[in-house]
Amino acid sequence: MTTHGLFIDGTWGPSASGRTFAVENPATGETIAMVADGDGTDARRAIEVAGARQLDWSRSAPRERGEILRRTYEIIVDRTDELAALITAEMGKPLAEARGEVMYGAEFFRWFAEEAVRIGGDHTLSGDGRTRILVTKGPVGPCVLVTPWNFPLAMGARKIGPAVAAGCTMVFKPAEQTPLTSLALTRILTEAGLPAGVLNVVTTSGPGGVVGPWMRSGIARKISFTGSTDVGRLLLAQAAENVMRSSMELGGNAPFLVCEDAALDRAVEGAVTAKMRNMGEACTAANRFFVHQSVAGEFSAKLGERMSALKVADGTTRGAEVGPLIDRAGLEKVERLVDDAVRRGASVVVGGSRLSGHGYFYAPTVLADVPTDASLMSTEIFGPVAPIIPFDDEDEAVRLANDTDWGLVGYVFTTDLDRAFRLGEALDVGMVGVNTGLVSNPAAPFGGVKHSGLGREGGRAGIEEYLESKYLAMPRS
Numbered sequence: 229m230t231t232h233g234l235f236i237d238g239t240w241g242p243s244a245s246g247r248t249f250a251v252e253n254p255a256t257g258e259t260i261a262m263v264a265d266g267d268g269t270d271a272r273r274a275i276e277v278a279g280a281r282q283l284d285w286s287r288s289a290p291r292e293r294g295e296i297l298r299r300t301y302e303i304i305v306d307r308t309d310e311l312a313a314l315i316t317a318e319m320g321k322p323l324a325e326a327r328g329e330v331m332y333g334a335e336f337f338r339w340f341a342e343e344a345v346r347i348g349g350d351h352t353l354s355g356d357g358r359t360r361i362l363v364t365k366g367p368v369g370p371c372v373l374v375t376p377w378n379f380p381l382a383m384g385a386r387k388i389g390p391a392v393a394a395g396c397t398m399v400f401k402p403a404e405q406t407p408l409t410s411l412a413l414t415r416i417l418t419e420a421g422l423p424a425g426v427l428n429v430v431t432t433s434g435p436g437g438v439v440g441p442w443m444r445s446g447i448a449r450k451i452s453f454t455g456s457t458d459v460g461r462l463l464l465a466q467a468a469e470n471v472m473r474s475s476m477e478l479g480g481n482a483p484f485l486v487c488e489d490a491a492l493d494r495a496v497e498g499a500v501t502a503k504m505r506n507m508g509e510a511c512t513a514a515n516r517f518f519v520h521q522s523v524a525g526e527f528s529a530k531l532g533e534r535m536s537a538l539k540v541a542d543g544t545t546r547g548a549e550v551g552p553l554i555d556r557a558g559l560e561k562v563e564r565l566v567d568d569a570v571r572r573g574a575s576v577v578v579g580g581s582r583l584s585g586h587g588y589f590y591a592p593t594v595l596a597d598v599p600t601d602a603s604l605m606s607t608e609i610f611g612p613v614a615p616i617i618p619f620d621d622e623d624e625a626v627r628l629a630n631d632t633d634w635g636l637v638g639y640v641f642t643t644d645l646d647r648a649f650r651l652g653e654a655l656d657v658g659m660v661g662v663n664t665g666l667v668s669n670p671a672a673p674f675g676g677v678k679h680s681g682l683g684r685e686g687g688r689a690g691i692e693e694y695l696e697s698k699y700l701a702m703p704r705s
């Protein structure tokens with residue numbers, strides 16, 4: 229079995245302790261690789277390297293950085309099948325979806341290859357005309373990158389792409405469940421010409437023991453985190469100590485609104501996309517379906533029909549549409565949430581239980597007439613469960629949709645243009661899908677409000693997160 233090392237200062241090697249940990253295939257429960265188990269000693273070495281390399285890297289030519297990113301994009305595209313197989317093996321999503329993630333992730337490198345040479349500045353005169361104000365932009369400095377397991381390639385791409393484009397060095401800790409794709413990506417970046425020490429990767433089974441020393445180091449100037457709101461909060465508190473720039477892509481509790489005038493078949497297709505991408509294990513997953521009472525019955529029936537027809541299988545099986553959940557804890561959480569909703573009065577339209585056999589499979593599920601006090605209304609389900617809650621009028625739908633601490637994304641299905649704008653504006657979220665169940669796009673600013681996070685990834689805003697402004701005051705003589 230392959231054992232993968234840490235990547236520090238351009239060299240692969242074992243962890244200081246020599247310990248390793250296992251990576252498991254969630255469809256079979258089998259160990260597929262061993263990975264170096266980094267700790268504080270490795271973490272300190274990595275951040276020191278990132279700190280030492282920062283000045284040189286910040287002086288590199290934007291075109292050079294852009295070309296490294298462009299080559300990275302091309303190599304990823306060339307190796308789509310290989311990378312998709314790795315994602316499926318360690319994370320479980322069906323191969324077709326894994327290929328989709330590879331292309332989505334690759335596009336961030338292409339986007340930021342183009343951004344690297346477009347870093348601008350500003351030149352104005354003070355109000356009294358006596359001072360020239362020259363604003364330049366430079367890299368914020370060494371960055372701490374921490375990613376979750378649900379999109380092992382894309383989550384790293386959304387951070388490494390802009391950090392390289394801006395000229396930041398990095399220390400990177402991928403999720404313990406899915407480090408293999410990140411290590412493959414690291415090899416690709418090296419092949420594409422990324423200089424030694426710019427990206428340093430420490431895998432670990434004890435995240436606090438690696439990320440903590442980075443946050444306390446005083447060397448890192450920024451943290452970019454994607455993951456749960458609880459861990460995000462902890463890292464924000466740690467960032468406060470050294471007043472670090474912080475980008476937080478945290479959890480969601482997306483409302484999905486179906487109005488009485490919606491094109492129902494389109495809404496059903498949008499619902500399947502918004503719910504079932506990644507088996508429901510996405511921060512953007514529709515978590516609560518608010519459907520006008522006049523169409524709730526028909527919508528539930530149609531969605532139930534579509535969901536029960538989905539092919540649930542090991543991600544490598546031909547035609548698989550729904551893979552296993554990431555681990556036992558994830559499966560048991562979904563079970564608990566569905567049981568709770570049913571106990572409180574929800575009815576099961578389809579699914580409603582785990583599937584027997586190996587792996588952490590849960591049946592695609594539709595629940596109708598879910599009461600608003602059910603736990604899944606205020607918890608990220610992270611599984612293939614669509615709870616439907618009927619509403620009477622638009623005001624009620626907006627009130628229910630916004631009645632949550634999160635605010636990442638919302639979905640609105642209506643054929644009335646005024647209503648689409650009205651609802652889009654009324655939802656307390658960072659992104660709105662109008663008659664679509666998919667908002668993720670490298671050219672768009674991805675991110676949320678409230679407890680869903682701070683900052684944006686992608687679009688023109690994406691690189692700004694890694695840039696600091698400096699202003700030069702020059703009197704006119």
Ligand code: NAD
Pocket residue numbers: 374375376377378379401402403404435436439440454455456457459460462476477478479480510511512608636676680681
């Ligand atoms: P998680 O918060 O448990 O883990 C995320 C990362 O944080 C992992 O790398 C983990 O090792 C690390 N981590 C855990 N404890 C830590 C600690 N004490 N100190 C430092 N790092 C620590 O989240 P997860 O279960 O991997 O991912 C699922 C969550 O991620 C969901 O809440 C989901 O909504 C969110 N997510 C958000 C986005 C977004 O863009 N908003 C995208 C994908 C996932």
